[in-house]
Amino acid sequence: MRQRRGATLKDVAEQVGVSRMTVSAVLSGGSGNIRVSQATRERVLDAARKLRYRPNALARSLRSRTTNVIGVYSGYHYFEPRNSFFAQLLGGLQEGCVEYRKDLLLHSVFRGDTAEDIHTALMDGRIDGLIMFAPAHDPLVEPLATSHLPVVAVADPVSALTSVTVDDAGSARPVLEYLAARGHRRLVYRSVDRVLISVERRHAAFREEAGRMGLTMEEWCATDRVTDDSWFEGWLARPTHERPTAVVCWNDVAAYDVLDRCAHIGIRVPEALAVTGFDDIPNPVASRFRLTTVRAPWAEVGRTAVRLLVEQIDGAEVPGETVLPVELVLGDTA
Amino acid sequence: MRQRRGATLKDVAEQVGVSRMTVSAVLSGGSGNIRVSQATRERVLDAARKLRYRPNALARSLRSRTTNVIGVYSGYHYFEPRNSFFAQLLGGLQEGCVEYRKDLLLHSVFRGDTAEDIHTALMDGRIDGLIMFAPAHDPLVEPLATSHLPVVAVADPVSALTSVTVDDAGSARPVLEYLAARGHRRLVYRSVDRVLISVERRHAAFREEAGRMGLTMEEWCATDRVTDDSWFEGWLARPTHERPTAVVCWNDVAAYDVLDRCAHIGIRVPEALAVTGFDDIPNPVASRFRLTTVRAPWAEVGRTAVRLLVEQIDGAEVPGETVLPVELVLGDTA
DNA sequence: GTGAAAGCGCTAACAG
DNA sequence: CTGTTAGCGCTTTCAC
Numbered sequence: 001m002r003q004r005r006g007a008t009l010k011d012v013a014e015q016v017g018v019s020r021m022t023v024s025a026v027l028s029g030g031s032g033n034i035r036v037s038q039a040t041r042e043r044v045l046d047a048a049r050k051l052r053y054r055p056n057a058l059a060r061s062l063r064s065r066t067t068n069v070i071g072v073y074s075g076y077h078y079f080e081p082r083n084s085f086f087a088q089l090l091g092g093l094q095e096g097c098v099e100y101r102k103d104l105l106l107h108s109v110f111r112g113d114t115a116e117d118i119h120t121a122l123m124d125g126r127i128d129g130l131i132m133f134a135p136a137h138d139p140l141v142e143p144l145a146t147s148h149l150p151v152v153a154v155a156d157p158v159s160a161l162t163s164v165t166v167d168d169a170g171s172a173r174p175v176l177e178y179l180a181a182r183g184h185r186r187l188v189y190r191s192v193d194r195v196l197i198s199v200e201r202r203h204a205a206f207r208e209e210a211g212r213m214g215l216t217m218e219e220w221c222a223t224d225r226v227t228d229d230s231w232f233e234g235w236l237a238r239p240t241h242e243r244p245t246a247v248v249c250w251n252d253v254a255a256y257d258v259l260d261r262c263a264h265i266g267i268r269v270p271e272a273l274a275v276t277g278f279d280d281i282p283n284p285v286a287s288r289f290r291l292t293t294v295r296a297p298w299a300e301v302g303r304t305a306v307r308l309l310v311e312q313i314d315g316a317e318v319p320g321e322t323v324l325p326v327e328l329v330l331g332d333t334a
Numbered sequence: 335m336r337q338r339r340g341a342t343l344k345d346v347a348e349q350v351g352v353s354r355m356t357v358s359a360v361l362s363g364g365s366g367n368i369r370v371s372q373a374t375r376e377r378v379l380d381a382a383r384k385l386r387y388r389p390n391a392l393a394r395s396l397r398s399r400t401t402n403v404i405g406v407y408s409g410y411h412y413f414e415p416r417n418s419f420f421a422q423l424l425g426g427l428q429e430g431c432v433e434y435r436k437d438l439l440l441h442s443v444f445r446g447d448t449a450e451d452i453h454t455a456l457m458d459g460r461i462d463g464l465i466m467f468a469p470a471h472d473p474l475v476e477p478l479a480t481s482h483l484p485v486v487a488v489a490d491p492v493s494a495l496t497s498v499t500v501d502d503a504g505s506a507r508p509v510l511e512y513l514a515a516r517g518h519r520r521l522v523y524r525s526v527d528r529v530l531i532s533v534e535r536r537h538a539a540f541r542e543e544a545g546r547m548g549l550t551m552e553e554w555c556a557t558d559r560v561t562d563d564s565w566f567e568g569w570l571a572r573p574t575h576e577r578p579t580a581v582v583c584w585n586d587v588a589a590y591d592v593l594d595r596c597a598h599i600g601i602r603v604p605e606a607l608a609v610t611g612f613d614d615i616p617n618p619v620a621s622r623f624r625l626t627t628v629r630a631p632w633a634e635v636g637r638t639a640v641r642l643l644v645e646q647i648d649g650a651e652v653p654g655e656t657v658l659p660v661e662l663v664l665g666d667t668a
Numbered sequence: 669g670t671g672a673a674a675g676c677g678c679t680a681a682c683a684g
Numbered sequence: 685c686t687g688t689t690a691g692c693g694c695t696t697t698c699a700c
Contacts, residue, residue: 024679054458059679109432282416344693392694397676459677
């Protein structure tokens with residue numbers, strides 16, 4: 001079904017007996033240098049109201065080459081609903097859009113689309129700039145970096161693009177100092193099998209900082225949810241004085257997974273094993289216990305990304321990477 | 335910054351030495367009745383590739399009155415991140431969009447916008463149809479119902495519009511039968527102070543069904559998170575044989591809140607007090623305990639809404655309200 | 669099979 | 685202060 005047509009500028013102009021330009025100037029603020037007398041202005045506004053005139057954004061954008069729409073491209077196809085990380089990021093993007101009077105276009109990626117197809121779709125004139133949420137090796141990074149579309153990458157840094165991230169590396173220091181102060185000397189870092197710069201940064205920082213502090217740090221790489229207790233059985237089988245006493249997890253979902261396993265097997269947290277996370281995802285089971293974790297300000301990442309994108313669209317120079325601070329949140333698990 | 339211009343149809347046409355129409359027909363499928371020889375077709379495709387031609391969606395939409403974009407309007411300003419309900423709905427909308435080759439435009443509501451402003455923004459030609467997520471009394475319902483823009487309401491039914499909802503009323507029967515079978519005779523329904531038809535439907539169905547089954551049902555209306563234990567103190571102060579033995583909550587967030595309070599005060603669940611919810615929101619603390627609740631298929635609501643909207647855009651007749659079934663999920667709390 | 673003409677609804681640029 | 689001209693890039697319609 002085609003959309004019905006309503007009144008156009010021409011209709012209003014004819015009704016009032018002025019030119020389309022005059023009407024345009026009155027109704028859209030005009031391009032600055034055009035002035036309309038108070039009398040005509042009111043007659044125009046009246047007629048517009050009477051005719052229920054609604055400006056056509058498509059025509060306006062085609063002409064002005066400005067849409068006031070910000071695109072969002074996600075390189076991740078699945079959405080893990082337990083991880084509210086993306087929901088918070090999106091919430092921040094929406095807040096930023098409200099502030100700068102932009103709308104958000106969530107680009108769908110269709111089955112069978114090549115990188116070239118997606119790139120073409122992103123460059124089709126409907127958006128003024130793009131928020132990119134994708135790994136640094138995403139096939140769209142290169143074409144986007146060489147296009148003239150303003151782009152801001154979020155969560156994971158992309159070297160060729162303006163990026164907004166959280167201080168992944170900065171999380172190591174406070175967590176390890178806290179754990180060390182509580183007497184922990186042997187730790188294990190639970191990482192994940194995913195090649196993301198943010199994940200790598202967290203991991204490397206912990207490794208380095210642990211070395212500097214003289215702490216032993218073992219490695220444990222596992223998928224989001226482990227399906228058996230073999231790691232825990234191995235841990236239990238070791239002499240008490242050789243066991244790591246704390247598990248530092250790369251994110252909260254992994255930390256909650258460890259907690260679940262501990263409860264299941266009967267390992268007391270934090271007495272026998274301390275557990276920490278990263279993200280600080282909101283937990284519906286709030287006051288039962290709180291995870292000791294690192295709060296990453298994902299909503300603020302979203303807001304900042306919109307701000308930088310708007311500045312870039314307006315022709316300003318923006319920093320290559322903006323890193324937002326994180327914060328240790330003390331809970332009951334470490 | 336204005337967008338850079340790339341190659342247009344005209345450039346390709348001149349390069350090949352044919353008319354713009356021929357190029358358009360080759361590159362956009364054409365309006366059916368135009369046929370192009372294999373030879374020209376290939377020359378056109380070659381030239382397009384060489385010139386890095388990218389069609390301008392704005393111009394195309396302006397002319398064809400079709401955008402392949404679906405708008406999303408939310409009448410709720412805040413987003414409760416603990417409640418993944420909206421995230422799941424949005425996920426379903428995205429899945430539907432992938433299936434029907436649409437993109438999603440999230441309309442921002444700017445400070446100071448009147449209903450008329452918002453309505454104008456929604457009617458500006460950028461979308462083919464709208465998904466509306468708002469209470470039935472939202473000020474935009476009436477203008478949208480009388481406009482010619484296809485609209486589908488989700489989650490809460492809107493009488494004048496095509497709606498996709500879950501079987502709010504149908505949740506009462508299985509929950510109450512289950513509780514009755516476990517010996518519960520005195521219940522309390524925890525509702526919320528929010529005028530939503532879905533909330534009303536749930537509440538009314540429970541009241542009615544409880545009456546039919548001869549169960550006593552008390553009322554407890556509270557905000558999402560209670561801030562004191564007065565309800566529980568009142569409950570504890572009553573003689574054991576007069577206390578309700580189960581709390582039926584209008585949604586999962588309220589149920590988790592009750593569970594938190596019980597843990598805090600030391601009321602055993604489900605022995606002393608059973609607790610049920612509604613929604614089945616994913617819980618990061620999965621295997622520690624599972625909430626007994628009613629699963630509402632929010633993602634499917636999203637997918638269905640997109641399907642019905644597309645059918646409506648294509649001129650088909652669609653049902654007034656589509657009600658998707660819910661399902662009792664047995665957990666550890668009742 | 670292909671092309672020419674005629675806009676979609678709006679605004680930039682310049683003239684009066 | 686207001687109007688005219690000339691498109692933005694594409695597709696519809698109809699002619700050849």
